[in-house]
Amino acid sequence: MKSICLKAVFLTLVFVTIVSCSAQTETASPSRKLKLRILATYPHDPHSFTQGLVYESGELLESAGRYGQSSLRRVEIQTGKVTQIVPQDAKFFSEGITLVGGKIYQLTWQEQICFVYDKKTFQLTKTFRYKGEGWGITWDGTRLIVSDGSSQLKFYNPETFQLQGTVVVRDGERTVGRLNELEYVNGEVWANVYETDYIVRINPKNGRVTGWIDGRGFVPKQFREIENREQVLNGIAFDPEKQRVYITGKNWPVMYELQLSQE
Numbered sequence: 001m002k003s004i005c006l007k008a009v010f011l012t013l014v015f016v017t018i019v020s021c022s023a024q025t026e027t028a029s030p031s032r033k034l035k036l037r038i039l040a041t042y043p044h045d046p047h048s049f050t051q052g053l054v055y056e057s058g059e060l061l062e063s064a065g066r067y068g069q070s071s072l073r074r075v076e077i078q079t080g081k082v083t084q085i086v087p088q089d090a091k092f093f094s095e096g097i098t099l100v101g102g103k104i105y106q107l108t109w110q111e112q113i114c115f116v117y118d119k120k121t122f123q124l125t126k127t128f129r130y131k132g133e134g135w136g137i138t139w140d141g142t143r144l145i146v147s148d149g150s151s152q153l154k155f156y157n158p159e160t161f162q163l164q165g166t167v168v169v170r171d172g173e174r175t176v177g178r179l180n181e182l183e184y185v186n187g188e189v190w191a192n193v194y195e196t197d198y199i200v201r202i203n204p205k206n207g208r209v210t211g212w213i214d215g216r217g218f219v220p221k222q223f224r225e226i227e228n229r230e231q232v233l234n235g236i237a238f239d240p241e242k243q244r245v246y247i248t249g250k251n252w253p254v255m256y257e258l259q260l261s262q263e
């Protein structure tokens with residue numbers, strides 16, 4: 001069964017390349033054709049309603065959501081074991097996380113507060129207030145990039161959390177909404193699109209979609225037939241050094257490690 005399952009996923013990944021290729025033609029964007037190959041599957045805590053995922057020195061940092069169940073976690077990749085955790089107060093619904101230097105920024109859904117933690121000790125060092133909802137967050141080396149469930153990406157100064165600009169994400173003429181968990185990958189922003197198992201690839205300079213990744217093949221079998229399920233693909237972490245992508249979903253029992261390469 002395992003080999004059949006992996007084969008199905010492999011076929012999906014081949015489709016990724018084709019879709020990216022086609023999107024390149026349609027949008028005339030400088031999209032690069034990508035190849036994703038599954039290197040490994042690991043356990044993932046099925047109690048984590050994954051809202052954010054970041055790679056850091058051989059480990060993953062994860063943000064789990066829901067009121068009363070939110071937390072910031074450090075996760076051992078190969079075992080899925082949570083080795084460090086800060087539970088969030090029940091009045092906050094944790095959302096995306098990103099790393100800026102030695103600090104972890106963690107958004108909240110509707111509470112309009114970003115918590116900043118020391119990445120080693122998980123000590124809270126600062127909070128910022130912002131307007132609107134917080135969904136996903138990533139870091140391009142200069143600016144924070146934030147999604148709020150709309151088709152807009154917002155850019156913030158990480159020192160002040162001042163809004164510096166926005167772009168609207170468009171695939172051709174069509175706007176792409178419900179942008180959720182984010183990851184900065186080789187100059188692109190990758191975003192989970194909420195309530196789907198697709199990842200959209202975005203040029204952050206102009207908001208243009210450069211490709212789509214069809215993640216339906218990754219969805220655990222027990223969730224596939226559920227209509228309007230909450231257990232969607234959500235959580236992307238990137239290791240730029242090894243060009244590896246880690247993906248999981250909300251309450252998924254599994255995490256995938258993928259090798260990214262240009263065709």
Ligand SMILES: [Ca+2]
Binds near residue numbers: 054097181
């Ligand atoms: Ca991420």
